[in-house]
Amino acid sequence: MTPPPKVGDILHYVYLFTHEQEAGREEGIKTRPVMVAQVDGARVFTLAITTKADKTGSTLPIPDAVADRAGLARGTSVIVDQYNHFTWIGYDIRPVTAEPSYVAGRMPPGFTNTILSALRANAKGINRD
Template identity: 35%
Template sequence: MSLEPKVGWLLSYSYLWADEHLRGAEEGIKNRPCALVAATRRDGDRIVAIVVPVTHSPPADPATAIEIPAVTKARLGLDAERSWIVCNEANVFAWPGPDLRAAGRQTPPSVWYGPLPPKLATAAREKLREFAKAGRLRQVPRTK
């Protein structure tokens, strides 16, 4: 797959939650929108990507997530329920990876829902960095 990563975009991904990973799961339970917050080239052409999940569940600690504005959700073709980008855990994988999924009912099929507003994408990336610096980011390694 010759798919270039688009940092700051929402994509469809089989996200594996950190708690599920700790219980021994190797696959995500369902496909969900996730924000691609980083993609770095390592060892030549290898790209390592970091995605954070989007959920309908309100965060127990509001400092761990950022709500997606309704207008953004509508533009991306998502449902009208409230949703949050969770920033205190992430999946890390070799791009493009086997866990990318088709987003919505697009023709032709694509993994991309579309771009997040730049301020929202930057806020999610910065919040993730804060958790990483504090040693509180729960990272789940997927493909290598």
């Protein structure tokens, strides 16, 4: 069995945004990077990483140096007013290597804490099981 990821890990995942769910979609449109915000046993909570922060709600910009270190594109942001959660390993996780490995990168601990502090108390969660 593949062990669950750690908080701060970056995964490739078919994320379902709240506006997509409200429009009747049951699946996300594309695979995107997400950051693991919490792991509770086999339950994993993820935040979307996007280059279109102006269209997705509350976001926290990722500094270029952090994006470079984490293997992300410059100009990306983390969405902090919604999240997806699922039982690991889930249907929408995509491997990043042939072994397979599911961790594509990692946020540095300090910036991970900044993201978790910015996470909205009223963030909307979508159960993806």
